[in-house]
Amino acid sequence: MSQLFEIQINESSRVPKYKQIVDSIIGDLSTGKIKVGEKVPSINELSENCYLSRDTVEKAYKYLKERNIIVAVRGKGYYTSKADHALKSNIFFLVNKPSTYKMMIYNSFVDAIGIQANIDMYIYHCDETLFINALEKAMGMYDYYVIMPHFRDENYNHVSFTPDVLNILEQIPKDKLVMLDNTKPGISGDYGTIYQDFKTDIYNALKEGLDKIKKYDKIILVYPNKSANPYPRRIMHGFQQFCREFNLDHEVLDEIYEDMELSSKDVYVTIQERDLVNLVRQLRAKNLTLGEDIGIISYNETPLKELLGITVISTDFKAMGESAAYMVLKNKKEKVKNVFKYIERNSL
Secondary structure (H helix, E strand, C coil), X not given: CCHHXXXXXXXXXXXXXXXXXXXXXXXXXXXXXXXXXXXXXXXXXXXXHHCCCHHHHHHHHHHHHHCCCEEEECCCEEEECCHHHHXXXXXXXXXXXXXXXXXXXXXXXXXXXXXXXXXXXXXXXXCHHHHHHHHXXXXXXXXXXXXXXXXXXXXXXXXXXXXXXXXXXXXXXXXXXXXXXXXXXXCCCCCEEEECCHHHHHHHHHHHCHHHHCCCCEEEEECCCCCCCCCCCHHHHHHHHHHHHCCCCEEEECCCCCCCCCCCCEEEEECCHHHHHHHHHHHHHCCCXXXXXXXEEEECCCXXXXXXXXXXXXXXXXXXXXXXXXXXXXXXXXXXXCCEEEECCCCC
């Protein structure tokens, strides 16, 4: 085997041997000890010279090939490839749904990371099995795992974590884990997290708008009780706590129905986009004035809501993505509650 590829295997290290091979080759590329286009030892050569199993070397080469750090040339063997790719961190970004809000987090994360990393995004649609399968395939293949945990049970209710989810999360090295949006205090070790406190956030945001809310006779939360991508029930609990504390007449509906019995001086808190659209459409059809006859507060900010003058209560999605990128770039393991805002506009 070439002297350039004198891979040192530390038998006493807890780092898997395949990862030691990967780190050695990437390290030699980064220092210039080996160049792009140089021949890499065959699997048999590396296995025999380093006293390793073929499976170990194959796993290392599979990792390197998937990241284009080495390439296989038919009939000739393996050669080093893109050095610039090898020097970047590889990030696994796992999101529960492709909503506007989640994409805002992802896009701000990508923008803040810049050219420092290669980011692979996967979507598991709040499905526990898809989540676990995605992580099992990715385990050991990335430098960081950025994960948003939100699931649905068999009754389509929101679940933050399950025993199987917690089990696989425990397998991720905590210095490589960043949790977003939702967190679990019981996970062992120090890891980064930027989270929402769903119950307290909605309570405090509505309290900030209390003076405007009091001009209405009744406040109604439109909480989708059954959804393929359910929302935390803590949102509803925070709403109910707010209404009880300030003695407000209130109601919780599953959705905005067609031909709603709209009563002047009601204010609605909508969560899903389709309920907001349906409500505004019915207001216009009945010649009711938004912000005078009927009030609307919408959950989660979007550019369209800003354009339409809709009052919102919302976490700062851009800040969440930027904070996650900061933790990755600086290797921080902090637990940070994300900013949640009340933004008053003409709909209240």
